[in-house]
Amino acid sequence: SAVISQKPSRDICQRGTSLTIQCQVDSQVTMMFWYRQQPGQSLTLIATANQGSEATYESGFVIDKFPISRPNLTFSTLTVSNMSPEDSSIYLCSVLDRSGNTIYFGEGSWLTVV
């Protein structure tokens, strides 16, 4: 398994601002993923982040709105840009474990945009 820490745990943000979420893993992993969970909904993949390359975004998500960095094998950030109330969600970082079998999740970052 992997221990994944996310910061911030929770934040209230003003409309039009941007916020960066950090994800730290206790071991080196190749694949990191960012998910969004809107209130009362299931999880939707935003993008896959590989170290040393551009993130791969899912349909409906664009780099200008959700820029991602992956500077090394244990760390990634997701920025939610120019936020609107529709961006109020839980954002979850996840990693593929070293066996390549299982995806583990961080504690999530709960953002409320007012």
Add this chain to the structure above:
Amino acid sequence: AQTVTQSQPEMSVQEAETVTLSCTYDTSESDYYLFWYKQPPSRQMILVIRQEAYKQQNATENRFSVNFQKAAKSFSLKISDSQLGDAAMYFCAYRPYKSSGDKLTFGTGTRLAVRP
């Protein structure tokens, strides 16, 4: 495209009793993984159990077990001796085996309540 269906939005169980959560999926792949994740009010997604499609034996983890029916594309979760701490959202998820980078596809979730 793969889809995962959880037809029970909410379930309730008496403490110490057994409950089964249903999940069906659709895929053209022959090799894949299936998962059950638990999301308590703390929001963290916690892995409950994993099943590899090539294994005929149903996975078990303590009080949690699955009934994996590959031909029927069914993957139900049985929770025995239910405890108050089992109350949470439960998500069924699918991931193909073909490469290490493929994403998880989630069902819509089942909210489990445990009555004392």
